[in-house]
Amino acid sequence: MGRLSLRQIPYQNPILVGTFVFALILGAAIVGLVTYHKRWGVLWREWLTTVDHKKIGVMYCLIGLVMLFRGFIDALMIRTQQAIAVGPHSPGYLGALHGYLTPFHAGQIFTAHGLIMVVFAATPLLVGLMNIIVPLQIGARDMAYPYLNALGLWLTAAGAALVMVSLFIGNFAHGGWYGFVPYFELPYSPGVGVDYWLWAFQLSVLGTTLGSINLIATIVKMRAPGMTWMRMPIFTWASLSANLIALTTFPVLMVCLALLASDRYFGTHFYTAGMGGNLMLYNDLFWVWGHPEVYFLILPAFGMMSEIVPTFSEKTLFGYATMVIASFAIGGVSWGVWLHHFFTMAAAPSVNSFYSVTTMLVGIPTGVKVFNWIFTMYRGRVRFELPMMWAVLSLFLLLVGGLTGMMNAFATNDYMWHNGVFVVAHFHLMVLLIAASIFGSVEYWFPKVFGFKLEARWGKAFFWCIVLGTGWVFIPMFLLGFAGMTRRLDYIPYTQWGPYLRVMLVGMGFYILAVAFFFMHLYVSLRDRAKNRVGADAWGTSRSLEWMTHSPVPAYNFAFVPQVHARDEWAWRKEQGVADLKSGPYRDIHMPGNTGVPFVLGALALALAFALTWRIWWLSGLALALCVAVVIVRAFAEDTDTVISAQDVERAERRYHDGEVVPMEEPMGRPTPRPAT
Amino acid sequence: MSASHHDPLSHPEVQLASGRGYVANFLVTTLLMGFGLWLSVTHAVAPLTLVAVTSGIAAVAVGVQAYLLLHMNLSEAQIWHTVAMILFLPLFVVTIGLTAWMFHGLYARTMIMSPHIGAFLHR
Ligand code: HEM
Ligand SMILES: [Cu+2]
Numbered sequence: 001m002g003r004l005s006l007r008q009i010p011y012q013n014p015i016l017v018g019t020f021v022f023a024l025i026l027g028a029a030i031v032g033l034v035t036y037h038k039r040w041g042v043l044w045r046e047w048l049t050t051v052d053h054k055k056i057g058v059m060y061c062l063i064g065l066v067m068l069f070r071g072f073i074d075a076l077m078i079r080t081q082q083a084i085a086v087g088p089h090s091p092g093y094l095g096a097l098h099g100y101l102t103p104f105h106a107g108q109i110f111t112a113h114g115l116i117m118v119v120f121a122a123t124p125l126l127v128g129l130m131n132i133i134v135p136l137q138i139g140a141r142d143m144a145y146p147y148l149n150a151l152g153l154w155l156t157a158a159g160a161a162l163v164m165v166s167l168f169i170g171n172f173a174h175g176g177w178y179g180f181v182p183y184f185e186l187p188y189s190p191g192v193g194v195d196y197w198l199w200a201f202q203l204s205v206l207g208t209t210l211g212s213i214n215l216i217a218t219i220v221k222m223r224a225p226g227m228t229w230m231r232m233p234i235f236t237w238a239s240l241s242a243n244l245i246a247l248t249t250f251p252v253l254m255v256c257l258a259l260l261a262s263d264r265y266f267g268t269h270f271y272t273a274g275m276g277g278n279l280m281l282y283n284d285l286f287w288v289w290g291h292p293e294v295y296f297l298i299l300p301a302f303g304m305m306s307e308i309v310p311t312f313s314e315k316t317l318f319g320y321a322t323m324v325i326a327s328f329a330i331g332g333v334s335w336g337v338w339l340h341h342f343f344t345m346a347a348a349p350s351v352n353s354f355y356s357v358t359t360m361l362v363g364i365p366t367g368v369k370v371f372n373w374i375f376t377m378y379r380g381r382v383r384f385e386l387p388m389m390w391a392v393l394s395l396f397l398l399l400v401g402g403l404t405g406m407m408n409a410f411a412t413n414d415y416m417w418h419n420g421v422f423v424v425a426h427f428h429l430m431v432l433l434i435a436a437s438i439f440g441s442v443e444y445w446f447p448k449v450f451g452f453k454l455e456a457r458w459g460k461a462f463f464w465c466i467v468l469g470t471g472w473v474f475i476p477m478f479l480l481g482f483a484g485m486t487r488r489l490d491y492i493p494y495t496q497w498g499p500y501l502r503v504m505l506v507g508m509g510f511y512i513l514a515v516a517f518f519f520m521h522l523y524v525s526l527r528d529r530a531k532n533r534v535g536a537d538a539w540g541t542s543r544s545l546e547w548m549t550h551s552p553v554p555a556y557n558f559a560f561v562p563q564v565h566a567r568d569e570w571a572w573r574k575e576q577g578v579a580d581l582k583s584g585p586y587r588d589i590h591m592p593g594n595t596g597v598p599f600v601l602g603a604l605a606l607a608l609a610f611a612l613t614w615r616i617w618w619l620s621g622l623a624l625a626l627c628v629a630v631v632i633v634r635a636f637a638e639d640t641d642t643v644i645s646a647q648d649v650e651r652a653e654r655r656y657h658d659g660e661v662v663p664m665e666e667p668m669g670r671p672t673p674r675p676a677t
Numbered sequence: 678m679s680a681s682h683h684d685p686l687s688h689p690e691v692q693l694a695s696g697r698g699y700v701a702n703f704l705v706t707t708l709l710m711g712f713g714l715w716l717s718v719t720h721a722v723a724p725l726t727l728v729a730v731t732s733g734i735a736a737v738a739v740g741v742q743a744y745l746l747l748h749m750n751l752s753e754a755q756i757w758h759t760v761a762m763i764l765f766l767p768l769f770v771v772t773i774g775l776t777a778w779m780f781h782g783l784y785a786r787t788m789i790m791s792p793h794i795g796a797f798l799h800r
Contacts, residue, residue, distance in 0.1 A: 220757070248765065248768055280780070280783060280787075284776050284779065288772055288776075335768060335771060335772070336771060336775065339775070339779060345783070345787075346786045346787050347779045347782055347783055347786075348779075348781075348782025348783075350782070351778060351779050351782055
């Protein structure tokens with residue numbers, strides 16, 4: 001069994017045992033509910049084997065939400081530890097000298113927090129939303145490669161699962177989410193923690209790269225007739241730019257991590273100190289991906305704001321063309337700024353100056369976007385419904401986060417506070433901006449996907465608690481940054497920092513309330529869904545193509561592939577009074593067929609990654625061989641698509657027109673009759 | 678949306694497929710990469726020559742794959758491969774160039790061993 005043995009189960013740690021019991025109860029409850037309602041068949045047929053971009057998107061979002069919750073618990077532990085472990089006289093519990101987390105445990109927590117929030121929470125949520133919305137916005141029936149889409153999902157799921165497994169078997173890396181060499185080399189980190197980190201990261205890289213290929217191909221090749229480039233909704237443009245970044249930079253990370261793996265597993269010395277290795281190469285390769293990655297995250301968020309703001313200002317977006325250019329300018333500049341993450345590595349002054357300037361250049365297109373949103377609101381009929389509230393919050397967070405980013409961009413400043421909590425506060429505002437846009441667009445597009453709006457009362461309470469929590473946590477953090485506090489401390493040597501750290505706990509209290517309100521928000525919305533039913537155009541003032549089709553969206557998206565006439569097609573149709581026109585009789589619709597292969601491949605990838613982590617060679621070999629075999633077998637499959645017959649389409653359309661709710665998981669379509677050969 | 682939608686075999690990119698080409702591609706690129714690996718593990722040539730030679734080998738391998746595997750050309754079906762490749766080139770140059778520029782100044786300022794010395798010590 002390689003390095004795996006029963007001693008690797010951390011049953012001495014009460015926190016982990018508690019978590020395990022919680023996970024067990026939750027898992028049992030889910031299994032019980034599914035069994036009780038006899039839903040296993042539906043779960044398998046309509047969800048786990050689906051290739052429908054909307055369902056895949058929903059599952060991406062669910063993974064993102066679960067991991068967001070896990071990452072939040074990590075954050076809670078870091079904040080409480082730092083509030084307790086202040087000064088030499090602070091108490092210690094659970095075997096820790098100060099606070100209740102040993103340095104080893106605290107290290108695992110901040111490492112997992114960072115990795116989870118960036119690649120297993122924010123990324124799946126954004127990829128999920130792009131998956132759902134982009135094909136609808138361009139009038140496509142599905143993604144260009146539906147099968148690949150499902151594969152990306154299940155690889156991401158495998159990565160997330162691997163991080164979760166590390167809680168209960170063995171341990172996780174404890175040196176920070178982006179890794180350090182030579183510290184992450186085998187002699188200095190001999191445990192399995194770094195291997196868990198490495199393979200989980202690698203799985204998500206693979207999943208995201210596949211997803212980016214798919215979204216790019218979809219946007220380039222699958223647009224409805226008349227959907228010219230300059231008629232594409234801004235969210236689609238932003239997704240294109242973001243995924244171009246992903247496609248060009250994720251492979252760099254894959255190589256970066258593969259070289260580290262090669263050092264750890266084959267004893268090569270790419271990153272060793274000495275022996276011809278070069279430890280600075282790791283930083284370089286990592287951030288060649290790392291900085292573009294943050295723009296990969298923020299561009300879709302900008303796209304979401306650009307959809308929400310016009311809808312709730314009842315105006316067309318100000319400066320469409322500049323918005324497109326700005327999205328691509330941000331994408332373009334993002335390839336040339338990465339060194340600002342290691343200004344202090346002692347590159348020549350000319351090099352640091354170059355990167356200072358390129359980093360500041362990002363401010364220009366970003367500023368253009370900000371003014372465009374403001375001018376969209378200016379003299380609009382602004383309605384502060386939930387999506388709009390989140391979009392405005394995003395705008396404020398962008399201002400503070402962007403300006404502090406500018407402060408970091410001066411290499412001279414950065415020399416003083418690099419690896420301090422000022423930087424941490426900067427990027428948290430940026431990432432919270434992304435989270436805020438995500439929550440805004442979940443509110444915004446939820447009725448499109450599920451056919452009813454989320455209620456507003458608990459939703460507003462949730463919103464305001466996030467606002468308060470953010471202020472109470474991050475304003476003190478900026479102040480501590482100025483005071484010189486470094487990041488990732490498990491023990492606070494200066495007692496004068498204590499009060500600030502305790503004030504942050506107030507903020508964490510608000511965040512906890514926010515989580516509770518979020519669950520209430522979901523629960524009440526689900527309970528009262530009949531009351532909050534909406535038709536196709538949920539908000540009444542929306543403008544783009546996705547609002548043209550029914551809510552919830554039928555499996556085939558559009559009964560007729562729409563002909564696009566204008567930039568804001570749906571707004572155009574409403575103005576022209578042609579919103580209800582139908583064209584011709586219904587036709588058979590050719591759709592991709594469901595398949596369990598991506599799910600199986602995801603499971604095998606998880607087995608492979610787990611086996612590599614624990615160095616169980618027979619299992620690694622077996623899982624890899626099975627992966628290859630499954631791919632080959634699948635290559636010979638002939639029944640890969642289905643046809644939804646014209647009658648089925650007509651029946652479904654009639655039900656929609658009668659105001660009936662057609663549930664998302666209702667099966668549609670049947671295997672294509674084999675063509676006579 | 679065209680007729681080829683229903684008969685996968687008539688897709689232009691499927692028409693381009695060639696088992697012989699794929700096998701040839703596999704053999705040639707494996708040989709090239711194996712040769713590069715052999716050069717670097719045996720330290721058969723001086724470090725700077727090694728960098729030049731392995732880069733050359735990589736370039737040839739890319740060319741072979743572009744031709745035999747990806748069938749890059751300017752036809753309507755294949756042009757996206759070609760465009761993607763060309764768009765990628767400036768990015769490649771910028772990334773490698775900026776990295777080289779940084780390391781150029783870095784070796785003079787840090788105690789890190791230059792690849793030169795490191796390789797000699799190892800030998
Ligand atoms: C106007 C735009 C921005 C500027 C000028 C900027 C500048 C910087 C600089 C100079 C650093 C390095 C500080 C240091 O390590 O000492 C940094 C770190 C960081 N920034 Fe930004 N940034 C910007 C936007 C963003 C965005 C949009 C995001 C995320 C979506 C982001 C996320 C991060 C992260 C995650 C780190 C730290 C990573 C780590 O060390 O763990 N930044 N930023
Ligand atoms: Cu950056």
